[in-house]
Amino acid sequence: MDMIAALANIVPASESAAEKQPSFILKMADETMLAYGTKHQLAAGPLDGFSARVDRHFAEHGDRPGILVGAIPFDPAHSAHLVQPARMLRVQGDHEVGGIPGLATASAPLMRVPVISVTPEPTADAFGEAVNAAIRALDDTSSGLHKLVLSRCLKVRAGRSFSAGELLRRLASDASASVFITALPDKDGKRILIGATPELLLDKRGHRIVSHPLAGSAPRSQDPAEDRAAGEHLLSSAKDQHEHSLVVQAIMDVLSPYCSELSAPGGTTLRATASLWHLGTRLVGRLRDPATSCAELAALLHPTPAVCGLPRQAAHAAIGALEPYDRDFYAGAVGWCDSSGDGRWFVSIRCAEIRGEEARLYAGAGIVPGSTAEGEIAETAAKFSAMLHAFGLEGEDVERRIG
Numbered sequence: 001m002d003m004i005a006a007l008a009n010i011v012p013a014s015e016s017a018a019e020k021q022p023s024f025i026l027k028m029a030d031e032t033m034l035a036y037g038t039k040h041q042l043a044a045g046p047l048d049g050f051s052a053r054v055d056r057h058f059a060e061h062g063d064r065p066g067i068l069v070g071a072i073p074f075d076p077a078h079s080a081h082l083v084q085p086a087r088m089l090r091v092q093g094d095h096e097v098g099g100i101p102g103l104a105t106a107s108a109p110l111m112r113v114p115v116i117s118v119t120p121e122p123t124a125d126a127f128g129e130a131v132n133a134a135i136r137a138l139d140d141t142s143s144g145l146h147k148l149v150l151s152r153c154l155k156v157r158a159g160r161s162f163s164a165g166e167l168l169r170r171l172a173s174d175a176s177a178s179v180f181i182t183a184l185p186d187k188d189g190k191r192i193l194i195g196a197t198p199e200l201l202l203d204k205r206g207h208r209i210v211s212h213p214l215a216g217s218a219p220r221s222q223d224p225a226e227d228r229a230a231g232e233h234l235l236s237s238a239k240d241q242h243e244h245s246l247v248v249q250a251i252m253d254v255l256s257p258y259c260s261e262l263s264a265p266g267g268t269t270l271r272a273t274a275s276l277w278h279l280g281t282r283l284v285g286r287l288r289d290p291a292t293s294c295a296e297l298a299a300l301l302h303p304t305p306a307v308c309g310l311p312r313q314a315a316h317a318a319i320g321a322l323e324p325y326d327r328d329f330y331a332g333a334v335g336w337c338d339s340s341g342d343g344r345w346f347v348s349i350r351c352a353e354i355r356g357e358e359a360r361l362y363a364g365a366g367i368v369p370g371s372t373a374e375g376e377i378a379e380t381a382a383k384f385s386a387m388l389h390a391f392g393l394e395g396e397d398v399e400r401r402i403g
């Protein structure tokens with residue numbers, strides 16, 4: 001059955017417009033999930049207590065579909081935004097996201113939304129100063145810091161509201177990423193988070209868990225020889241391998257007490273998105289007790305040193321002092337968990353928060369001894385490029401602003 005036919009079966013014509021539009025889309029290599037409407041919302045609260053709230057939710061709301069979808073913010077003290085939808089559509093395999101009713105039609109031409117302004121927050125220079133402050137903190141052994149991830153933001157204002165469907169279609173052209181749209185709690189109006197993340201926080205099905213952390217990055221090149229050299233350079237870089245190993249070790253430390261087996265069968269390898277090379281390690285484990293829920297493990301893992309730093313508390317405090325904004329749902333997690341304890345969560349990076357005619361794009365980079373301000377400016381500029389491409393924003397003018 002094709003996508004439109006499948007949707008026609010589950011979306012009766014009499015339904016309200018809001019219910020016809022998916023409020024959550026997650027397109028992965030092997031499956032696309034679409035959630036419509038809201039039956040119940042997960043009770044608010046910090047990440048500590050998240051899995052207990054999820055368990056309580058399913059105990060109280062035994063109706064179908066027995067699934068919660070949505071987003072976890074960066075700050076563990078802030079509340080996740082998860083809903084039990086009215087309906088859920090899961091399409092196995094890889095497929096076109098073009099024909100989703102209420103979003104966009106596959107045959108419609110891509111429309112460029114006229115952009116009024118692109119404002120960096122902070123400026124590339126100010127971000128470079130924050131990176132230098134982080135490098136000084138890492139060099140000062142009394143700080144106890146080993147790694148810190150700093151981000152910057154681009155505020156994009158347009159002449160009319162952005163079309164989530166068109167953005168999603170453009171993002172989906174990079175098959176190496178999982179594309180998502182999720183509703184966020186209202187703040188001066190309706191908000192969504194949209195992105196194309198390459199990073200799997202945790203997948204849990206029965207006994208089996210998989211995590212695929214990324215850390216260590218290099219911009220790709222249009223020139224094939226230069227591109228290959230950039231990848232090989234990253235793979236042999238002691239600084240990047242060190243940065244990467246800190247993340248892998250932290251994740252293994254969290255997961256191993258729960259596992260009878262935990263290993264990295266393929267070791268550390270290069271992962272490519274359309275714009276970046278990454279170092280990645282796919283970790284596969286077998287849980288001692290399959291009743292250990294995905295929500296419980298995801299809450300313990302987040303935020304990993306791939307988006308926060310090491311040690312977690314000190315890095316979190318340093319981010320609060322050095323970044324001029326609250327990350328909110330950037331560098332959190334997006335995904336789902338179900339009443340059987342299974343689930344899948346991705347790290348919410350390469351994303352933008354959209355509210356009407358305004359978008360906030362985010363990009364961050366891990367800083368370890370040996371990092372440089374110029375290197376981190378270039379890396380975050382490359383990390384913006386997938387979203388900028390989706391917004392139709394490329395060229396010298398934007399490049400000048402983002403450094």
Ligand SMILES: C=C(O[C@@H]1C=C(C(=O)O)C=C[C@H]1O)C(=O)O
Pocket residue numbers: 149151199214215216217278306307331349350362363364365366367383
């Ligand atoms: C924080 C981001 O990316 C993270 C940081 C990386 C790095 O420092 O090399 C690589 C992948 C992600 O884990 C981001 O894209 O915003």
